[in-house]
Amino acid sequence: MTAPARTARGSEELIRAEEPVLAHNYHPLPVVVARAEGAWVEDVEGRRYLDMLAGYSALNFGHRHPALVEAAHRQLDRLTLTSRAFHNDRLAGFAERLAALTGTDMVLPMNTGAEAVESGIKVARKWAYDVKGVPADRATIVVAADNFHGRTTTIVSFSTDETARSGFGPFTPGFRIVPYNDLAALEAAVDETTAAVLIEPIQGEAGVLIPDDGYLAGVRELTRRKGCLFVADEIQSGLGRTGHTLAVEHESVVPDVVLLGKALGGGIVPVSAVVGRRDVLGVLHPGEHGSTFGGNPLAAAVGTAVVELLETGAFQRRAAELGAVLREGLAALVGRGVVGFRARGLWAGVDVDPALGSGREISERLMREGILVKDTHGSTIRLAPPLTVTAEELTGALGTLEKVLTS
Known part of the structure; x- marks a missing residue:
């Protein structure tokens, strides 16, 4: 050094x-x-x-990492930020390659992991109203106890960690908490109002808790049968950490929506993304969601370089x-x-x-x-x-x- x-x-x-x-x-x-x-x-x-x-x-x-630092330096000399008020020449390539890497159709670029989770919640609710036909303001999302998805007010509303929750109410309604790694409890919690099941394939903050073999496949089967979305929070577990690009690949599972962050920014800039099916992310229309820095040219350049490293396997x-x-x-x-x-x-x-x-x-x-x-x-x-x-x-x-x- x-x-x-x-x-x-x-x-x-x-x-x-x-x-x-x-x-x-x-x-x-x-x-x-x-x-x-x-x-x-x-x-x-x-x-x-x-x-x-x-x-x-x-x-x-x-x-x-030299490839990531070089990508950042190159972009710093050209363009760093436009906001999404304009297009930039790095975003399309980033989205194309990230979608291909994760086997998805569309990308919603954000900045931090918590923003990706918040965005995933909004997308799931919008899908529930526009596609599933859940009555207005009735959508629910089922989550797992001992989860860690971030620390915004909505996210701590469905945390079971009192250190994260205490003193920050009133809490956002619309969430049902079930034990992790318990398919029977999950089945009982899902009903006609359920927009999505949101879980970590491996619970990191809880102590790297790995579910039983078949649990993720069971979540996928249940959500498909019940007509709701499977949203996988791969912010810590994704992008190579577990030996696959995504941790859900250990059970050959394909969620409807995947939340990415942390490693996507290469340790240089905060970059996160919601990736998923076109019929799910396609429910968003101009003005309904956004971020000044989401998808900025510097983030897109570094994110593309990260994807390039992972494309080799x-x-x-x-x-x-x-x-x-x-x-x-x-x-x-x-x-x-x-x-x-x-x-x-x-x-x-x-x-x-x-x-x-x-x-x-x-x-x-x-x-x-x-x-x-x-x-x-x-x-x-x-x-x-x-x-x-x-x-x-x-x-x-x-x-x-x-x-x-x-x-």
Whole structure:
């Protein structure tokens, strides 16, 4: 990594400086990152850390991937923003290639993951009224308990996490919550008012919870039979993370609508999208939904470069191959500080023996050893390294986890 000009303030001083001027909506680990490349980051004092979180999958291709940085630089020299008041010369190509990659017909470009979820909700409701014939303002959407789809007021309305909900009501009506991985409960909740079933194929924030084999196929069959949409939130699980382009591909399932984000921006700019069938996204008409920055030329250029990386299938294969290394390494730690884990591709939720500390405490100990991870709930930590990580780096990180848990 090229060393930039040194900052005048060290990590401790910078952390203290944030306290009075930043809203306290996050509790970061006490590391101040100043530069990064590939799977590694460096703090202001020059200490190096292996990034085993990858921005919750926003950095699937590592920090500053040369193809993505080059695409951004090229576009910065030409055009960055027009708003959707005008066309731009990058958007059509981005939409064409993203639709082809995901096997869908149409693309609705947005910016953040929460915007993609909000957009998916609006599309599902509009479809319910215009196509299904649900009476006005009666549409319902069925979601899963322990979900994480974002933190806007509508989205926290159907969260079961009281930290996300408490103090932010009144809540938006129109949602029914059922247990995750429970097809019988889902069947009972769907009726003639149901616009869509909205679920994560893998629940990331809940601890990388992977449903039973057949659950996603069952959701697809049920929604088709009941005449409602299947909306899959692949914002964390999609774009190579699990060894396929989309996590639903593990069961050969094709949802009606897929929500994408995080990795779609290559770790450079926020880019999200709703992709789906033409008869679903086609319910939107001019003026009914929009975003000043959605589909901007810079985002489209970077997003296209991301799609180009995924079109080869190399990153998906890499995630699958290294995922085997990850699972093997974690299996060896069960009974040695790890009480259980769930993994798919390069993504794992690791349940640490609570007697050894909380997930936060384990994350802090790993940080002191040069490994960056993040806790979820209780004594669970998540591992989601960039797909560019090497087998040696991965086994080294697992060795450090063993050291932290057994020393």
